[in-house]
Amino acid sequence: MEKRVTFSSWTIGILFAVPQLLLIFTFFYWPAGQAVYWSLTLQQPWGGGNIWVGLDNFRSILSNADYWNSITASLVFAGISTGLAMFIALVLAALTDRQLAGSRFYRVVLIWPYGIAAPALAMAFRFILAPEAGFMAVVNQVWPGFWDPGLDGADAMASIIIAFSWKYVGYNFIFFLAAFQAIPRSLIEAAAMDGSGVMRRFRDIQFPLITPTIFFLLVINITESFQDSFGIVDIMTSGGPANATNLMVYKIYSDGFKGLDYSGAAAQSIILMLLIIVLTIFQFRFIERRVHYR
Amino acid sequence: MSMIKNGLAALAAGAISVSMALPAAAAPTKFDFWFGLSGDLARVVDTLCKNFNASQSDYEVVCTSQGNYDATLQNTIAAFRAGKQPAVVQVYDVGTATMMLSGAYKPADKLMEENGYKIDYADYFPGIARYYATSKGEMLSFPFNSSTALLYWNKDAFAKIGKTEAPKTWEDVGADLQAMKEAGYECPMAINISANESWQLMEQFSAIHNQPIATKNNGYDGLDARLEVNKTKFVQYVTDLKKWYDAGLIKIKSKDLGQDMVQAFASGTCQVIMTSVGDHGTVGKTQKEGMNWDVAELPAYAGTERKNSLVGGASLWVLSGKSDAEYKGAAAFLNFIHDPKTALFWSTNTGYIPVTKSGFDYMKSSGFYDKAPFKGRETAIASLTASEPTEITRGIRLGNFTQIRAEFGTQMQAIFANKVSVQEGLDTLVKNGDAILDRFQQTYPGKTLP
Known part of the structure; x- marks a missing residue:
């Protein structure tokens, strides 16, 4: 009979998991639970006491036109900036992968934007897109009144989308390039010998083979566009003009910390969390079907 | 084992108390002051704090800028909930109603009275005092940086x-x-x-x-x-x-x-x-x-x-839950700020106006408003005192x-x-x-x- 050391698989499993569980509990479940509790009460900001109000916070938020406007703005922002950031990154990565002249240089440089903190890049874009002083001032000289993010909500939305996409092009680029380089050269060479052109090879070979990466980036980009947009909005538009860029995450901050309405902000963050969960489930349920993990 | 532990603890405690006790005779009581000004204005506040510390040896104020008014209030609330609030905090004009209901402060007039300082509240410009006073006219906080x-x-x-x-x-x-x-x-x-x-x-x-x-x-x-x-x-x-x-x-x-x-x-x-x-x-x-x-x-x-x-700017609130020694220091600090000489220093180095009549008179008599860079600032006082405040022009308490x-x-x-x-x-x-x-x-x- 072979002699072997055995462990109760249950206890040892738990033991290995405990540190991780503790971390998750402390930094996720506990604060999230606290947020749920706050969202069901009216908290006095200085901690003097609270009143149980049930679902009143949710009711008052969901019956507020400004909040629906904020949801719409967030979805528009998420949709356009994700599309833009992924499309540009895909094109750049495909070109870099083709070893065009200077591609080694691009490979390094294109990653940099992701390394810049959101507020810093927002500050830079604020200068670039300022209608009176920056690059857009030149455009405004030619077409007076063309660009006015101070009063035109669409222009302000465009500004934050540009800034956010610029940052995430760098992030997406890394993943796309890695995915392209993981495709065996022989496949592409064989296709080339069969006489298919660049576009054809991209459509029939490369694109299907990187769908897992595309799907991964789609989920990440949408999630981040709901969360990571805060610094950009705060520096560039502060949610204005007339709430045009008051994204959900920014509204949580301004209601909660500037307005000291902790309960309303907690309720909003629960709604935001649910929305992201729903969107992610939707993506896994319906879009992932088209992904081939080979 | 436990004896060793106790002994060690006692030793440590002894060491600490010795090290605390020795300089304690000379060491001033420290207390915190949080404010919401930044840049040039923050440097002026720092100088003000240094001047206070140099003016006496019993207390030492530690002044910390929180960046801006919003952040100061947010951070103070967070600190208060954690029991680590500063003794004195600068809260902007529109935060007054929030502060009054917070139950987190020690009324400034009571603090001064308890510590034996006599402040002539009628000396404050009424437009400034009423903004921060209760409906009965008690001063819960001290007007600090004021403008219009x-x-x-x-x-x-x-x-x-x-x-x-x-x-x-x-x-x-x-x-x-x-x-x-x-x-x-x-x-x-x-x-x-x-x-x-x-x-x-x-x-x-x-x-x-x-x-x-x-x-x-x-x-x-x-x-x-x-x-x-x-x-x-x-x-x-x-x-x-x-x-x-x-x-x-x-x-x-x-x-x-x-x-x-x-x-x-x-x-x-x-x-x-x-x-x-x-x-x-x-x-x-x-x-x-x-x-x-x-x-x-x-x-x-x-x-x-x-x-x-209307006056704009901020006032100084003393928060509850601090020790008597710290309150003594806070009172001395508020008294120092109330001094007309401090008003002159403060207004010269910032654009803010003096908040008391005696401060204004002192500045006038020292020729402050005759000189070129400061000439014109007395218009602010004229605007603030254009009339006795009415029920509506006292301020905003929302x-x-x-x-x-x-x-x-x-x-x-x-x-x-x-x-x-x-x-x-x-x-x-x-x-x-x-x-x-x-x-x-x-x-x-x-x-x-x-």
Whole structure:
């Protein structure tokens, strides 16, 4: 009979998991639970006491036109900036992968934007897109009144989308390039010998083979566009003009910390969390079907 | 084992108490002061703190800037909930109602009395004191940095249209701006319409014209006060501003667009602005070479019986839950700030005005207002003391007023972008503002303002 050391698989499993569980509990479940509790009460900001109000916070938020406007703005922002950031990154990565002249240089440089903190890049874009002083001032000289993010909500939305996409092009680029380089050269060479052109090879070979990466980036980009947009909005538009860029995450901050309405902000963050969960489930349920993990 | 542990603990405790006890005889009591000013102003506060520490050896104030007013209040709340609050904190004007209901402070007048300081509260300019006092007139906090809004006007531009004086009425302003436009000025007047400008556009205007911002005497008489700016003279004012904006007489200037209005004025781009007396120094330091300018009281509509303008800035609150020794230090610190000599130091190095009559007199007698860079700042005092404060011009005592200001910015932007009419925009401002007030009232059930 072979002699072997055995462990109760249950206890040892738990033991290995405990540190991780503790971390998750402390930094996720506990604060999230606290947020749920706050969202069901009216908290006095200085901690003097609270009143149980049930679902009143949710009711008052969901019956507020400004909040629906904020949801719409967030979805528009998420949709356009994700599309833009992924499309540009895909094109750049495909070109870099083709070893065009200077591609080694691009490979390094294109990653940099992701390394810049959101507020810093927002500050830079604020200068670039300022209608009176920056690059857009030149455009405004030619077409007076063309660009006015101070009063035109669409222009302000465009500004934050540009800034956010610029940052995430760098992030997406890394993943796309890695995915392209993981495709065996022989496949592409064989296709080339069969006489298919660049576009054809991209459509029939490369694109299907990187769908897992595309799907991964789609989920990440949408999630981040709901969360990571805060610094950009705060520096560039502060949610204005007339709430045009008051994204959900920014509204949580301004209601909660500037307005000291902790309960309303907690309720909003629960709604935001649910929305992201729903969107992610939707993506896994319906879009992932088209992904081939080979 | 436990004996060793105890012994070690005792040893450690002994060592600590020795090390504490030895210098304790000489070491001053430390206490914290958190403030919300940054940059140049923060350096002035730091100097003020150093001066206080040098002036006596019993207490040592540790002054920490929290960056801005919002952050100061947020951080103080977080610290208070964790039991690590500073002894003294600077809270901006519109945070007053929030502070009064917080139950987290020690009344300033009581603190001074307990520690044997006699403060003559009648010495404060009434327009300043009433803003921070309870409805019964008790001072819960000490006015610190105070300002009011003034009209800055470019004398050269006005000379071009044959004027040597600033416009006194809004009717004159309209005519003068038109004349300047015809004289070839691209930007006769600059305004901004974000949340911050609620102060000069809505609050100051309403006070000067003795118009209420909210019912219940602007909230002094109860938490059930609700906004009413959609049916006062303010509607006419916004209508005029919008008309002048459409006619190209007023331009919107903000930092996001490239140049804020103070820069626009100092560089000579725009000829008239309304901003705090606190910017007086900045304009002087950054103005275009040789430009002639001056400040005047904000205009009022013709036929208005002019009232005092509102104070802006912040006051110093002493928080509850500190030791007696720290309170002694805090009281000494507040007494130091109250001193006319400190007022002179403070006003010389910042654009803020003295908050007491004795401070003002002391500065006048030392010739402060005769010298070039500071000349004109006395206009702020004249504006603040234009009349005895009325029930309405005492100030604004509304909960979560920061959010109402944000709503003001939102609706003004909607109005100026032609999304809504002036009346619609102000109606929405009142509706959304009331929802904020309603929520504040619900958060403090059964409580009343002191």
